Amino acid sequence: MDREEYLRKCSNMKCQRVQVDESYVPALQDEVMEVEHLLAEPRNNLAFQDGSLDSHTTLNGKDDLELEVLDGLLDDVEINDLEGADGFPGACEEYFLDFEFADNIEEVLGSGPFEGSLFQNSSSESHSSGLSRSSIVGGVLESTKVPTAQSECKNDSLDETVTYESHGAFSNNPSQPSKGNCRYNISLDVQHLQELDNYRHLAGSILTCKKEKGSIEKGQPSALREKRFRKPTQRYIEEFSNASSKEKVPPAGTKTKHSSDSSCNVLHIRIKSLKKSPSEKSSNENSEVMLPELQVRKARQKKEKLQYEYESFPSESEDGCSMTKKSRRKDRRKHQKMWTLPEVLKLVEGISEYGVGRWTDIKKFLFSSSSYRTPIDLRDKWRNLLRASSVQKNKKEAEQNDEFALRPLPFNVVHRVRELAKIHPYPRQRGSKKLRFSQAGSSVVADSPPVSLSKRNVRRKFT
DNA sequence: ATTAGGG
């Protein structure tokens, strides 16, 4: 009975693996290309980066252009760092993943071969020996679906670049039923990229376990069914996926109930560093960049307008650099790019040309060069502009002064904005709705309540 | 996939 089942499952496994291998090839090519690209000019890049970085740190706040260029470079590196790790001999230690938790697993698996524990990992898990092995097993199981063949440990040509050592964690795999220690030697060659990838997947799977027990506040999509009620939050996913690897983390073990141990934490950190360490400097860099801006932002949101003036001096440059788009999105939040005056001008112009609401078009035509600034950003900016302009109008009426010096927005710009605002009142001109409720009798002035009616119709196409 | 709207 058991035997039959077991055999059947084994055969299934085989099938899966074959399939997997097939589908894996094309996926790999991508990576290969990346790696190749990186191998093509590894030192060069690094050297440059190092040098410029250092010099930059001394210069500190210098100017935006430089920052951005550097940023782009860094991003580039960040993207590839995992594959291109060969350039960092010193980082070897970081790449050493020791699965400290594995001891437990070894025990469990040791006593009962996978027919017991691997396939029915729900049985004795209630004991949760420090670490719920079920989660790990689940993870591994999952990863078999993915381009994975953990049995790769017979890997022969050993470049001693990196060695993964695992005690049993990897061994609970059909083709490698024997537990015990298994040493994986991985060179970061293209040839061996596959292995690396495997580990990344594994890492991912295991990582999920950490998260599940570790940070309850945020969830993991895969674990939704279990005890996740709140959605993971885009941001978290993004961040996490960045930290661990480019790929999405394969769905975690579905059986995972609850695990509480610290070894997973360790693993998490390690893996994180695996991703980050090569570009360590970049993080420094980033923090440097983002701090001031955030501070400013937090200090005074109204000051946002003021920023135009600051930025508009050195500005005009950020349009030109297209740099790395790949990972742009991820850290967009980090250093929020303040809108520069030229940008605003462009935006206004674009709006007047393509109309309000055609954010995608505007982005495509006028902001195609700036990788940040999503259409949504444009819209938001426009919204803000409208608000700003209207506020200014009020201000003018009321006091017409510079009191808080928050009028960095050139008049002509304001003018244009207002003009456009007449045609397309974007965010319901403050008032109408709210006024109805609050009946604000104070200073709030409904700029043009009637205009908002024609809102949707106006959207003119071309001028 | 894009947009509107709210936070």
Added chain:
DNA sequence: CCCTAAT
């Protein structure tokens, strides 16, 4: 900037 709902 981020997220969600609606389209």
